[in-house]
Amino acid sequence: MSVSDYELVQSWSQVLDLCKLAAGQTVTLLTSADTNAQTLRCAILAVRQKGAIANRLDLQPVNGGVSLSRDPLAYVGTTPLTGNRAAVEMLKASDLVLDLMTLLFSAEQHEILAAGGRILLAVEPPEILVRMTPTMEDRTRVLAASARLQAAKTMHVTSAAGTDATFALGDYPMLEEYGFVDAPGRWDHWPSGFLATWSNEGSAEGTIVLAPGDILLPQKSYVTAPITLRLAGGYVRAIEGGYEAGHLRDYMQSFGDPEVYAVSHIGWGLQRRAHWSVMGFYDREATIGMDPRACAGNFLWSTGPNNEAGGTRDAACHIDIPMRGCTVRLDGEAVVTDGTLVEE
Numbered sequence: 293m294s295v296s297d298y299e300l301v302q303s304w305s306q307v308l309d310l311c312k313l314a315a316g317q318t319v320t321l322l323t324s325a326d327t328n329a330q331t332l333r334c335a336i337l338a339v340r341q342k343g344a345i346a347n348r349l350d351l352q353p354v355n356g357g358v359s360l361s362r363d364p365l366a367y368v369g370t371t372p373l374t375g376n377r378a379a380v381e382m383l384k385a386s387d388l389v390l391d392l393m394t395l396l397f398s399a400e401q402h403e404i405l406a407a408g409g410r411i412l413l414a415v416e417p418p419e420i421l422v423r424m425t426p427t428m429e430d431r432t433r434v435l436a437a438s439a440r441l442q443a444a445k446t447m448h449v450t451s452a453a454g455t456d457a458t459f460a461l462g463d464y465p466m467l468e469e470y471g472f473v474d475a476p477g478r479w480d481h482w483p484s485g486f487l488a489t490w491s492n493e494g495s496a497e498g499t500i501v502l503a504p505g506d507i508l509l510p511q512k513s514y515v516t517a518p519i520t521l522r523l524a525g526g527y528v529r530a531i532e533g534g535y536e537a538g539h540l541r542d543y544m545q546s547f548g549d550p551e552v553y554a555v556s557h558i559g560w561g562l563q564r565r566a567h568w569s570v571m572g573f574y575d576r577e578a579t580i581g582m583d584p585r586a587c588a589g590n591f592l593w594s595t596g597p598n599n600e601a602g603g604t605r606d607a608a609c610h611i612d613i614p615m616r617g618c619t620v621r622l623d624g625e626a627v628v629t630d631g632t633l634v635e636e
C-alpha cells in the first residue's frame with residue numbers, strides 16, 4: 293500500500309543527511325518518462341528543506357524500441373546521456389545527482405563520477421524506498437563484508453541443488469551498495485544493502501543450478517524447475533532445463549552478442565529488511581527487484597557488462613540472478629551458509 297508524502301519526505305531527508313548534503317549545494321534530479329511523481333515531489337521538498345538548490349533534468353527515454361522489457365535494467369550501456377554533452381556537463385557541475393530514471397552501466401556515469409560527482413539511484417516504488425531507508429548500520433555491515441572480499445583470492449559457491457562454481461577474485465573493485473553517497477566519486481542505489489565484485493576475466497568455472505524459487509531479473513520470475521548453467525573460462529557455455537531455460541536462452545540469444553554470456557558481478561545480500569516474497573506481491577513492471585537482489589543470505593550473480601567496474605565489456609543484456617540456499621566461501625571460509633549469513 294501507499295506511503296504518505298510526509299513519510300517519503302522524512303526518508304529522503306534521512307538519505308540526504310547521510311549523503312552529507314549541505315545548504316547552498318546544487319542537486320540535480322534526473323528524470324524521464326517512467327519517473328515516479330511522488331518520489332520526485334518528495335525529493336524536491338527534502339532538498340529544499342536542506343537549503344540546497346533543486347534542479348530537474350528531464351531526459352527523453354531511449355532503447356524502448358529495441359529492448360524486449362520495459363525494466364530499465366534490462367538493456368544497459370546506452371542511456372539518454374549518450375552523446376548528450378550538455379546534460380553530462382550539467383550533472384558534472386552538480387554536487388549531487390539523484391537518478392530517478394536509471395543511468396546504470398554507462399560511460400557517461402563513469403565520467404560524472406570520475407569528475408568527483410555523486411550519483412544516487414532511486415527508482416523503486418515509494419513504499420519500498422521507505423521500508424528500506426538506508427542507515428549507517430547498513431553501511432557498517434556492507435563495508436565489513438567488503439574488507440573480507442577485498443582480501444580474498446577465490447569465491448567458491450555450492451548448494452544442495454548442485455551448484456559448484458569457483459571464481460578468481462582481485463582484478464576488479466568492490467561494488468559496495470548501502471544506499472547513500474557519502475563521498476565524491478561514489479555511486480549507490482537506494483534501496484540496497486549488498487556487496488559484489490567482478491569475477492576475474494576468464495576465471496568463472498563450474499556449474500550453477502537454479503532451484504525452484506530462485507529468481508531471474510529482469511524477468512521478475514521465480515524459477516519453477518531447475519535450470520543448470522555450465523560455466524567455463526568466464527562464460528556461460530550452456531543453459532539446460534525446461535521451458536524457463538529455453539526462454540532464458542532465447543532472450544539472451546536475441547541480443548546477437550556472444551559477450552552477453554560473460555559472468556559479470558558476483559556477491560551476496562546483506563539487507564535484512566529485504567524479503568524474498570516481495571516480488572510475488574508486485575506486478576512485473578512495478579519494481580526492478582531490489583528485494584531479491586539485496587535479501588540477506590542470497591548469492592547474487594549476473595551476466596553481461598563489466599564496464600561498471602572499469603572493464604570494456606558493455607554488453608547491453610544484463611541478467612541478475614539472486615539465489616537462495618547457497619554456501620558462499622571466500623578462500624575456504626564461509627560468509628553465507630545454506631542461504632544464511634554467517635554472523636560475525
Ligand SMILES: O=c1ccc(O)c[nH]1
Binds near residue numbers: 365469481484
Ligand atoms: O543496484 C544494482 C542493481 C542492479 C545491478 O546489476 C547492480 N546493482
